[in-house]
Amino acid sequence: MKLALYILKRLLLLLPLLFGVTLIVFVLTRVVISGNPIDQIVPPMATAEMRQQLAERYGLTDPILVQYGKYMRNLLRGDMGVSFQSGLPVTEDLRKFFPATFELTTYAMLLAILVGVPLGILSAVKRDTWIDHLSRFLSVSGVSMPVFWFSLLLIYFFFFLWQLAPAPLGRINPRLSAPETFTGLLTLDSLLAGNWKALRSSVTILILPTLALAYGAMAPLARMARSGMLEALESQYIVAARALGLPWRSIVFRYALKNALLPVVTMIAVVYGFLLGGSVLVENIFAWPGLGRYAYNAIAGSDYTAIQGFVLYTTTMYVILFLLTDLVYRFLNPRIEI
Amino acid sequence: MSDSVPGTTPLITIRGLQTHFFTQRGVAKVLDGLNFEIASGRVTGLVGESGSGKSVTAFSIMRLMRAPGRIVAGKIEFQGVNLLQLTEREMAKVRGEKISMIFQQPRASLNPVFTVKDTLLRVLRIHKGLSARKAQRAALEVLARVGLPDPAVVLNRYPHQLSGGMCQRVMIALAISCGSKLLLADEPTTALDVTVQFQIIELLKELEDETGLTQLLITHDLGLVAELCSEVAVMYAGEIVEQAGVHALFDQPSHPYTRGLLQSRPKPGARGELQSIPGRVPDLLAPPSGCRFHPRCPLAQSRCAEESPVPEIVGEGHWVRCHFWRDLV
Numbered sequence: 001m002k003l004a005l006y007i008l009k010r011l012l013l014l015l016p017l018l019f020g021v022t023l024i025v026f027v028l029t030r031v032v033i034s035g036n037p038i039d040q041i042v043p044p045m046a047t048a049e050m051r052q053q054l055a056e057r058y059g060l061t062d063p064i065l066v067q068y069g070k071y072m073r074n075l076l077r078g079d080m081g082v083s084f085q086s087g088l089p090v091t092e093d094l095r096k097f098f099p100a101t102f103e104l105t106t107y108a109m110l111l112a113i114l115v116g117v118p119l120g121i122l123s124a125v126k127r128d129t130w131i132d133h134l135s136r137f138l139s140v141s142g143v144s145m146p147v148f149w150f151s152l153l154l155i156y157f158f159f160f161l162w163q164l165a166p167a168p169l170g171r172i173n174p175r176l177s178a179p180e181t182f183t184g185l186l187t188l189d190s191l192l193a194g195n196w197k198a199l200r201s202s203v204t205i206l207i208l209p210t211l212a213l214a215y216g217a218m219a220p221l222a223r224m225a226r227s228g229m230l231e232a233l234e235s236q237y238i239v240a241a242r243a244l245g246l247p248w249r250s251i252v253f254r255y256a257l258k259n260a261l262l263p264v265v266t267m268i269a270v271v272y273g274f275l276l277g278g279s280v281l282v283e284n285i286f287a288w289p290g291l292g293r294y295a296y297n298a299i300a301g302s303d304y305t306a307i308q309g310f311v312l313y314t315t316t317m318y319v320i321l322f323l324l325t326d327l328v329y330r331f332l333n334p335r336i337e338i
Numbered sequence: 339m340s341d342s343v344p345g346t347t348p349l350i351t352i353r354g355l356q357t358h359f360f361t362q363r364g365v366a367k368v369l370d371g372l373n374f375e376i377a378s379g380r381v382t383g384l385v386g387e388s389g390s391g392k393s394v395t396a397f398s399i400m401r402l403m404r405a406p407g408r409i410v411a412g413k414i415e416f417q418g419v420n421l422l423q424l425t426e427r428e429m430a431k432v433r434g435e436k437i438s439m440i441f442q443q444p445r446a447s448l449n450p451v452f453t454v455k456d457t458l459l460r461v462l463r464i465h466k467g468l469s470a471r472k473a474q475r476a477a478l479e480v481l482a483r484v485g486l487p488d489p490a491v492v493l494n495r496y497p498h499q500l501s502g503g504m505c506q507r508v509m510i511a512l513a514i515s516c517g518s519k520l521l522l523a524d525e526p527t528t529a530l531d532v533t534v535q536f537q538i539i540e541l542l543k544e545l546e547d548e549t550g551l552t553q554l555l556i557t558h559d560l561g562l563v564a565e566l567c568s569e570v571a572v573m574y575a576g577e578i579v580e581q582a583g584v585h586a587l588f589d590q591p592s593h594p595y596t597r598g599l600l601q602s603r604p605k606p607g608a609r610g611e612l613q614s615i616p617g618r619v620p621d622l623l624a625p626p627s628g629c630r631f632h633p634r635c636p637l638a639q640s641r642c643a644e645e646s647p648v649p650e651i652v653g654e655g656h657w658v659r660c661h662f663w664r665d666l667v
Contacts, residue, residue: 236441236443237447237448237449237450240447242402243402243433243434243439244433244434244512244513245430245432245434245435245464246434246464248426248430250460334451334453334496334498335496335498
């Protein structure tokens with residue numbers, strides 16, 4: 001009950017936050033971004049008069065405060081406006097592109113956690129051994145290697161040279177029909193539909209972009225896990241636990257680990273939130289129809305409504321992620337009470 | 339042996355213990371051939387300034403020295419076994435079951451994300467092989483034993499929900515839960531409030547009286563020594579310079595350093611400035627030649643810089659390591 005109240009309170013706090021975000025983004029899109037969304041819809045031969053008419057129809061000639069008022073009024077009804085580029089409601093666009101990004105990001109994040117966290121922990125426990133050096137090499141290269149270059153390497157070797165991976169063209173082999181939509185996640189949908197061909201295609205095509213994203217995401221997790229574990233292992237309670245004759249294994253993997261995981265959980269939320277915004281580079285290279293590409297195109301085309309919708313989406317994602325993090329923290333760390 | 343205590347057998351005998359610190363500036367021979375015994379069934383105080391090697395002695399006994407410190411040579415005999423020859427696995431069975439240790443920072447010594455129950459039951463199950471239910475009962479007993487008012491409540495608490503004094507009681511409960519013969523108490527009251535200090539001292543006293551628990555009390559607080567200990571060893575720069583029964587030590591301090599320590603503590607009713615020992619603890623990377631105390635010693639003569647003094651008998655169970663101790667008496 002207390003927990004439900006807490007969650008409700010946190011979600012209510014989202015409202016003023018979103019209000020502030022709309023205000024900032026609304027002003028920034030109009031002040032900072034050069035270009036005019038009208039360019040997206042006017043025919044190339046349009047006269048200045050036609051442009052003016054269109055701009056008036058879309059309310060772009062109103063004073064900015066009036067525009068904002070109209071936008072907010074629609075937003076309260078759940079209407080984010082119509083994208084200038086796609087001609088569709090922004091909510092619909094987001095709904096369409098979100099599953100692709102969510103699917104890719106979640107697999108990449110799972111891979112990064114499964115590899116990065118154990119790697120960081122092992123490198124702390126086996127400090128200055130080959131595994132520590134390997135971990136350091138992987139994390140330093142993970143953060144410093146440009147993701148577009150790594151993506152191209154992956155494609156060059158696995159697709160072009162060795163032909164182990166399918167062509168990096170979207171989420172599923174274009175010659176296959178996509179499975180019936182339940183969740184929007186192609187791997188899950190094909191599994192639910194029992195469509196094994198689609199499952200095979202969607203999984204194999206996911207591998208390279210997942211690797212590309214996970215490599216960079218793994219690095220901060222491994223470093224955080226390592227430093228958290230080192231700090232835990234140096235602490236007084238570990239000395240005391242050793243003085244009690246507890247076995248080294250349970251000292252490391254129980255008493256130190258639980259303490260070491262606290263900062264890692266925060267880092268996971270930060271990295272995951274960042275990835276959920278969509279990776280422009282990875283999505284473009286792998287022709288992945290996700291939000292990163294959507295946002296990139298929106299900015300390039302001065303698509304005000306799409307940009308605003310995208311920013312509201314990422315804000316909400318971050319708030320939800322950090323709420324989840326705090327809930328996980330509650331279970332990991334008894335010193336935090338909600 | 340010159341340092342044995344009359345009427346007792348030593349529970350632990352340390353011979354020629356060398357614990358060195360391998361630092362970037364060189365090797366600090368903090369313990370360089372320590373000989374020391376802890377009398378069975380007694381509370382022995384180990385006193386000295388910070389940096390004199392008291393804690394290093396205790397951590398060496400537990401074999402918990404961490405880099406850059408390392409035990410290089412020597413023998414630590416406990417119940418007929420040389421602890422330094424045990425494997426790490428065998429040593430883990432000694433820790434917590436035969437020899438336990440409590441620390442200066444009781445709260446920091448307890449894992450912040452686990453309950454008292456988690457640690458205590460695990461210790462009991464690992465050393466005693468108790469079933470969950472029996473371990474629970476034993477845990478409640480030992481918590482009551484260390485004077486915690488509501489064992490069932492404390493059992494489910496996290497360290498941050500307990501006061502400092504309660505944390506130290508829990509640490510003591512953990513230490514004695516499996517029937518340890520020897521308790522190494524490294525400044526167990528330093529971080530506590532005065533009233534709480536008193537309660538912990540009372541508890542340690544009770545443990546000695548009722549169960550005959552042998553204790554090594556590491557402290558720089560001579561008042562605490564007078565309160566609790568029957569034997570005292572005074573440590574200076576990694577060497578024991580004087581050892582005696584507590585009364586003999588206070589009545590007839592025979593080492594100039596011991597005397598300096600006694601004079602540098604406040605006495606009731608006496609006003610005016612406290613006397614302090616001039617100079618500071620030597621850098622053990624380059625310890626003084628001969629007697630390690632001679633640069634600070636009021637009695638020092640040229641011989642002191644050349645020749646390291648050997649233990650000389652002052653009285654029964656009382657010895658001192660000084661060339662000129664007779665001049666003091």
